[in-house]
Amino acid sequence: MATAAPVKATPSAPPADDNTTGGKLLPGEHTLPASWWTSEKIFELEKRAIFNKSWLFCTHASRFTKAGDYYAFNVVGIPFFIIKSKVDGELKAFHNVCRHRAYPVVRKEKGSSIVLGCKYHGWSYNSDGKLTKAPHFDNVEGFKKEENSLFLLRLMSHLMD
Numbered sequence: 001m002a003t004a005a006p007v008k009a010t011p012s013a014p015p016a017d018d019n020t021t022g023g024k025l026l027p028g029e030h031t032l033p034a035s036w037w038t039s040e041k042i043f044e045l046e047k048r049a050i051f052n053k054s055w056l057f058c059t060h061a062s063r064f065t066k067a068g069d070y071y072a073f074n075v076v077g078i079p080f081f082i083i084k085s086k087v088d089g090e091l092k093a094f095h096n097v098c099r100h101r102a103y104p105v106v107r108k109e110k111g112s113s114i115v116l117g118c119k120y121h122g123w124s125y126n127s128d129g130k131l132t133k134a135p136h137f138d139n140v141e142g143f144k145k146e147e148n149s150l151f152l153l154r155l156m157s158h159l160m161d
């Protein structure tokens, strides 16, 4: 995932829209400004400072019992899915974006398939993210399937004994 420069998120004093004091806070204490709960700017900051820089807990590895089992997610606007690869049996995470015209490759929250077919123009990927079929591209000069795999995301998985 993309990273961004660190952004300072802590105010030095309560802003003017902080209406939570009401005499209930001790001197020197303050809460987050109420506007932060709905601010689009703060949400963008949180996406850059937290979600794009941290590991995200998504699911439990035990939910993937056979090759092709997948679960799709959309975390702060980033669509991705995790699938159990038939190639090596490992869990892999990919952006849920077809390399052709960016249509979602998987459209259900969960499923099982070792062939992931994009419904838009029929490109297909295997459970390892490799492009296996690209109709009408066989004779396109310079086109190489091996250069159009799904974009891989870093994934860490643990199975507890």
Ligand code: FES
Pocket (backbone or CB within 6 Å): 098, 099, 100, 101, 102, 103, 118, 119, 120, 121, 122, 123
């Ligand atoms: S967008 Fe997926 S095949 Fe065209």
